[in-house]
Amino acid sequence: MICELVSKSLLRSGLFDYMVDCKEIAESAKPGQFIHVLCGADTFLRRPISICDTVQNRFVRFIFEVRGKGTHNLANAKAGETLDILGPLGNGFNVSFKNDIPDGDIVLLGGGIGVFPLLKLAKSLPKKPVVMLGFRDEATAVMTDEFASVSDSVFVASDDGSVGCKGFVTDILKSRIAAGNKIDRVYTCGPKPMMRIAAELCEENGIGCFISMEERMGCGVGACVTCTCTMKDGSRRRVCKEGPVFNGAEVDFDG
Numbered sequence: 001m002i003c004e005l006v007s008k009s010l011l012r013s014g015l016f017d018y019m020v021d022c023k024e025i026a027e028s029a030k031p032g033q034f035i036h037v038l039c040g041a042d043t044f045l046r047r048p049i050s051i052c053d054t055v056q057n058r059f060v061r062f063i064f065e066v067r068g069k070g071t072h073n074l075a076n077a078k079a080g081e082t083l084d085i086l087g088p089l090g091n092g093f094n095v096s097f098k099n100d101i102p103d104g105d106i107v108l109l110g111g112g113i114g115v116f117p118l119l120k121l122a123k124s125l126p127k128k129p130v131v132m133l134g135f136r137d138e139a140t141a142v143m144t145d146e147f148a149s150v151s152d153s154v155f156v157a158s159d160d161g162s163v164g165c166k167g168f169v170t171d172i173l174k175s176r177i178a179a180g181n182k183i184d185r186v187y188t189c190g191p192k193p194m195m196r197i198a199a200e201l202c203e204e205n206g207i208g209c210f211i212s213m214e215e216r217m218g219c220g221v222g223a224c225v226t227c228t229c230t231m232k233d234g235s236r237r238r239v240c241k242e243g244p245v246f247n248g249a250e251v252d253f254d255g
């Protein structure tokens with residue numbers, strides 16, 4: 001799709017919030033899916049970015065951090081210019097439950113740039129989730145107010161304690177489980193060590209867990225098999241096609 005960049009803002013240094021006009025993607029996007037963005041003529045491969053939100057079935061919002069050449073080029077796009085975008089791609093979060101509305105909490109656990117796909121997810125669930133967000137420090141903490149507006153409650157943790165409580169965001173999940181809070185399902189996206197702890201906690205406590213994996217990606221549509229991750233049964237699955245969302249109990253984090 002060739003989509004107009006209708007708005008662009010800087011959330012913090014090196015972190016850009018983009019909205020593109022793309023009815024076709026907005027209408028069919030599911031939470032957890034991603035777009036594959038062409039980032040200038042000198043970067044041959046597209047770059048995968050999660051769909052953060054969709055607005056009025058017409059606009060697609062995505063937020064990205066400048067890491068290398070591709071995202072640097074993307075950050076130079078100006079409002080009114082067009083972007084070449086493939087999407088929506090991948091297998092998103094499963095938002096259906098056995099009981100239409102689950103009794104226990106639905107927890108969204110995000111870390112760093114992994115928080116972005118959780119916004120659309122929060123809006124797509126049968127009830128407001130409990131959101132747990134982890135950041136390095138206050139300077140890198142983003143979207144806490146936006147999450148507050150779509151959730152039952154928001155807990156924040158940071159490595160240095162400059163925002164929220166000091167420690168890992170998974171400590172919040174651990175203490176809520178220990179306190180006897182009933183949790184039906186955990187959805188998580190962020191650094192692998194964080195998702196691994198979440199998946200293990202969920203498995204030990206009989207809680208369903210969906211995780212969104214991030215791997216270096218080539219084609220984004222399942223053909224090049226660059227982005228595979230290993231499952232506990234020894235099989236390899238493509239993050240771009242069978243993922244990025246997987247059942248946390250099935251992923252082999254040592255694979």
Ligand SMILES: Cc1cc2nc3c(=O)[nH]c(=O)nc-3n(C[C@H](O)[C@H](O)[C@H](O)COP(=O)(O)OP(=O)(O)OC[C@H]3O[C@@H](n4cnc5c(N)ncnc54)[C@H](O)[C@@H]3O)c2cc1C
Pocket residue numbers: 034047048049050051062063064065066067068069070071072113116117213214215216217244
């Ligand atoms: C499904 C999916 C969804 C994503 N969603 C987002 C998002 O919403 N917002 C966001 O900011 N980023 C997201 N990313 C990561 C983003 O795709 C990379 O940061 C981007 O491709 C880097 O490209 P570059 O050319 O700027 O950097 P490169 O020059 O390619 O790399 C620069 C640095 O980034 C690291 N890097 C590059 N790609 C990845 C990757 N896929 N995983 C981990 N590290 C990587 C490299 O190790 C290197 O150190 C997502 C990745 C995937 C697979």
